Amino acid sequence: MKKILTLLGALSIFVTAATAQVSSDVAEKAFNIMEATEDVLAYHGDYSATVSLVVEKPGKPKENLQYKIFERTDAKLMTIVQLFPEADKGVGYLRNDDNIWSYDPISRKFTHTSIKEALGDSDIKLDDVEQSKQKWRNNYEVEAYEEGTLGKYPVHIITLKAKTSEPSYAKSKYYIRTDIALLLKEEDFSGSDRLMRTILLPKYSKVPAGYVSTQAIIRDELNKGEQTQQVISDLTFDTLPDKIFTKAYLEGLN
Known part of the structure; x- marks a missing residue:
């Protein structure tokens, strides 16, 4: 009986530890840090950039993709246009608040899609390129710090x-510098705690508006050897015309 009680006591401690949540003070600190990772970046208000991707998959030649991204970060407006390869030129994505469409220039049709959709055949999701500090408190709870x-x-x-159902993964772990709130590494997990994806951000550049991650490496942990390298260039912070964030803009490019 003593052994049974001991085992039950140990089980009780384990269950309590497993279900315990961080304190409200720790959760607030964690959210403040996550929001600071957005504040130190240069992406405030309107910006545009060229996103170049190199997709590597075992047994296949490297694939080069290139996109032009336009975003108005304080209004949940985003337009992405594919520039390369030539066969996919003009493929686009349009976000207006919680409505997201993909555009096929051949059929000239829009399809309602999800923020979880990948860019081309890469390991990058649409929500990876979204810049919004509100997303942390809106879509997550703090599990550990x-x-x-x-x-x-x-x-x-x-x-x-x-x-919420908006994040692409059930759980994510972030590694953030303590001196400057720069994200260095992200690990994304399934609901069963299986590591699905790792993102490394080894290079940042400082511009007048803040910091820019100029290189990222996104590794598919389910398919070993598969990864996407991302390079940001042609970054501008000029005010963008409203028409860029419309279906008519994507239709008018072809």
């Missing part, structure tokens, strides 16, 4: 669990 090191950098390690 700790401090550690990543390479030479002391980091905050924050685990967020999705509470």
Whole structure:
């Protein structure tokens, strides 16, 4: 009987630890850090950039993709136009608040889609390129917070669990520098805690408006050897015409 009670007691401790949530103070600190990762970036208001992707898959030649992205970060407006390869030129995506469409220039038709859709055959999701500090509190709850090191950098390690259907993954772990709130690494997990994807952000550049991640490496953890490298260039912060965020704009490009 004593052994049974001991086992039950141990089980009770395990269940309590497994279901325990972080305190409200820790959760608030974690959300403030996540929001700071958006604040230090250069993407405020309107911006445009060229996104170049190199997709690597075992047994296949490297695939090069290129997109032009336009975003108005304070209004949930985003337009993405594919520039390369030539066969897919003009393929587009349009976001207006929570409505997202993909555009096929051949059929000239729009299809309602999801923020979870991938860009071409890459490992990048549409929500990866969205810049919005409101997304953290709106879509996640804080599961864990700790401090550690990543390479030479002391980091905050924050685990967020999705509470809405908008995030592409059930849970994500973020490694953020403690001196400057720059995200260095992200790990994305399934609902069963299986590692699905890893994102590394080894290079940042400082511009007058803030920091820009000029290189990212996105690894598919389910298909070993499969990864996408992303490079950002031609970044501008000029006010964009309203017409860029319309279906007519995408239709008029072809």
